[in-house]
Amino acid sequence: MRLKFFILFLLCLMTPTFASFISLKTTVTSVVEKDHLKVVISTVNKGDEPAYNIQAEVRVGDQKILGSKTQELGINQPYQAEAVFPLRLTTPGRYPMVLVMHYTDANQYPFSALNCQTFAYKMDAPPSELFGTLRPVSFWKKAETQLNVKNMGDAKITASVSLVVPRELTVDNGNFKLDIPAKSENSQRISISNFSALSGSDYQVFAAVEYEKDNMHYTSILPGVVKIVEAKTVMGINATFLIVAFILLVVVFVAFQVIKK
Numbered sequence: 001m002r003l004k005f006f007i008l009f010l011l012c013l014m015t016p017t018f019a020s021f022i023s024l025k026t027t028v029t030s031v032v033e034k035d036h037l038k039v040v041i042s043t044v045n046k047g048d049e050p051a052y053n054i055q056a057e058v059r060v061g062d063q064k065i066l067g068s069k070t071q072e073l074g075i076n077q078p079y080q081a082e083a084v085f086p087l088r089l090t091t092p093g094r095y096p097m098v099l100v101m102h103y104t105d106a107n108q109y110p111f112s113a114l115n116c117q118t119f120a121y122k123m124d125a126p127p128s129e130l131f132g133t134l135r136p137v138s139f140w141k142k143a144e145t146q147l148n149v150k151n152m153g154d155a156k157i158t159a160s161v162s163l164v165v166p167r168e169l170t171v172d173n174g175n176f177k178l179d180i181p182a183k184s185e186n187s188q189r190i191s192i193s194n195f196s197a198l199s200g201s202d203y204q205v206f207a208a209v210e211y212e213k214d215n216m217h218y219t220s221i222l223p224g225v226v227k228i229v230e231a232k233t234v235m236g237i238n239a240t241f242l243i244v245a246f247i248l249l250v251v252v253f254v255a256f257q258v259i260k261k
Contacts, residue, residue, distance in 0.1 A: 022047040022111070024054075024101055030119045035087045037119060041067065043079040043101060050074045051103045056081040059098040061088075073103070092122035093217030096208040098164050110196070112166040116206035118219045125216050129153035130180065134207050134224030140231060142193045145224060147207050149187070151180035159211040163190055168197035169205070169226065178209075192226060199230035 023046040030039045041056045056067035056079075067081025089095065099115040132149035151157050156179060163174035172191040180186045197203070207222040 020049040037085040057100040058083040091217045093125040136225040138227040150185040164206040197228040201228045
């Protein structure tokens with residue numbers, strides 16, 4: 001009888017739950033006219049619940065512009081914003097641009113979603129000689145990701161790296177220099193902490209890798225994924241362990257019944 005009650009208890013733990021969600025599908029277009037960058041943002045809520053306090057934030061270098069705020073964005077409703085930046089650049093080429101979509105849920109809990117891309121100033125740069133990866137990580141409180149960058153060129157490159165993360169996360173060493181030898185690669189560990197992200201959240205993060213060569217500015221955008229996963233416990237026992245124990249108990253119970261017959 002106790003075994004049956006324990007099995008029923010574990011089945012309750014395994015019962016799936018379904019939650020509503022907000023999903024912002026965003027497109028960004030940009031154009032440079034003389035010494036100004038014009039950015040147009042279009043967003044549609046593809047989730048199954050409204051989003052609140054929608055506001056776009058665009059960053060270019062050390063400049064930041066906030067778009068208009070919409071109090072409520074219903075399902076399949078659009079949001080649009082524009083930003084114009086004066087450019088104070090001296091070297092032609094490709095530069096990074098960051099978009100942060102700020103919003104809250106019905107409980108006024110704040111969220112942010114990132115988009116990182118590049119724009120060409122005066123002249124488009126040839127394909128970058130650097131490419132790499134940003135290792136995906138899953139954690140609850142703190143973890144380390146790793147940036148790997150490979151240099152396909154014939155000379156050493158010293159790149160400036162900036163890690164772009166949502167405001168729910170914190171980076172300890174998000175801006176640094178990285179030396180990549182010719183025809184070789186280098187890596188850097190980066191510590192990421194959970195500041196206010198909820199369990200079950202997935203975030204897109206980016207590493208913007210910039211360098212200059214032959215009077216041309218180059219930018220590579222390397223995407224990564226951060227998953228926030230809280231370890232669930234029941235009476236101090238890890239839920240995963242309980243599920244495994246449940247499966248073993250079922251196997252033992254079935255085997256016992258077969259042997260008994």
